[in-house]
Amino acid sequence: MRFRRALAIGATTLAALAGVLSGPAAPAQAAAPAPTAVAVTLANTIALNNCSASLVRFPSSVSTDSAMMLTNGHCYEGGFIAAGRVIQNVSSTRTGTLLNSSGGSVVRVRANRVIYATMTGNDVALYRLNTTFGALSSSYGAVPLTISAAHPTAGTGIGIPSGYWKRVWNCSIDGFVNTLREDTWTWKDSIRYNAGCDTIGGTSGSPIVSTVTGELIGINNTGNESGGRCTLNNPCEVDAAGNVTVLSGRSYGQQTYWFTTCLNSSRAIDLTVSGCLLTKP
Known part of the structure; x- marks a missing residue:
């Protein structure tokens, strides 16, 4: 777990030339501008x-x-x-x-x-x-x-700003893990970052911010530090069939849209709300 021990996708649109039966060809349509990525900073x-x-x-x-x-x-x-x-x-x-x-x-x-x-x-x-x-x-x-009230999407560019280190990691979402296991704890539908997204101790709790919307779409929490199998600081991935995969050096985050599934009319967390995804006692 990445606490300190002391212990967007821009789509390119090709212009199409419209042909007609007679007369000159229609002018090419201008390409749509690619969306501007949101700059993720340490603000707030x-x-x-x-x-x-x-x-x-x-x-x-x-x-x-x-x-x-x-x-x-x-x-x-x-x-x-x-x-x-x-x-x-x-x-x-x-x-x-x-x-x-x-x-x-x-x-x-x-x-x-x-x-x-x-x-x-x-x-x-x-x-x-x-x-x-x-x-x-x-x-x-x-x-x-x-x-964000929506499940994040694979391929989304993300910024992970750490208040502890006063540094921003720029990464992307590689995919999602059915179950992430670390020592005695298991987490569901975990967010896997791209290879090379090297979050470190002290980044635990950092927001995962979409560079498309600027919204918080997850929370950074752990990474496999030495290739260990399902041990502390060495989480492993477990698929729906129970197969275990270890990706040494890979880092992970957890879902936050779950909070929005548990809000009552007073904007308070209520675990009895129908469809609430947060873990209950």
């Missing part, structure tokens, strides 16, 4: 003491809602969360430093509650901060990342 990422995080909102969030901070479940201040355990609505005093686009410190933010955290099925910890989105915007110009 958060540096924790051992991990990365980000300021986030649901698609339905409003300015008067309490602001939220997202990181990995394995970055929870109480330590790794046991397999099968789900934490909901417990008090917290977790702090972090909100950053600007170049990695400069903007303000210290503080959580007052863990809204939801688990390391089973997913690897996420969502915190409620002691201020609102509107207050952070008016005082500091902070604009949270919007958690």
Whole structure:
């Protein structure tokens, strides 16, 4: 797991010449411009003491809602969360430093509650901060990342901005893993990055940001560091038939659109909502 131990696709359109039965040929149609990639920066990422995080909102969030901070479940201040355990609505005093686009410190933010955290099925910890989105915007110009409500797509260009390292990794989504297993934990529908996407310790909890939409489409969490098979820091891929594959050096992230499947009419996480994908206690 990538915590610190101290421990878009642009489509080219070919112009077609329109032929007619008589008269001169119609002029060539101009090629459609390729979409401009969104530049992913460190803006509104958060540096924790051992991990990365980000300021986030649901698609339905409003300015008067309490602001939220997202990181990995394995970055929870109480330590790794046991397999099968789900934490909901417990008090917290977790702090972090909100950053600007170049990695400069903007303000210290503080959580007052863990809204939801688990390391089973997913690897996420969502915190409620002691201020609102509107207050952070008016005082500091902070604009949270919007958690996409859609499943990400293979081939999408992504940026992985780490508040801990104050660095952005530019990668792409290679595909999805039925089950990713690491030690006693398993994660479902995990995001596999392209070969060479070398996220490191301290990047745990970094948002995965689409360079097409600018939305948060996943959360970075682990990578196979030494070729080990399903051990700590050496996750393995398990297909639907139970076959195990080890890809040494490959890095992975987890789904975040699941949060949007569990929102009630008050924009709160409710695991009883029909179709909710988040792991339940």
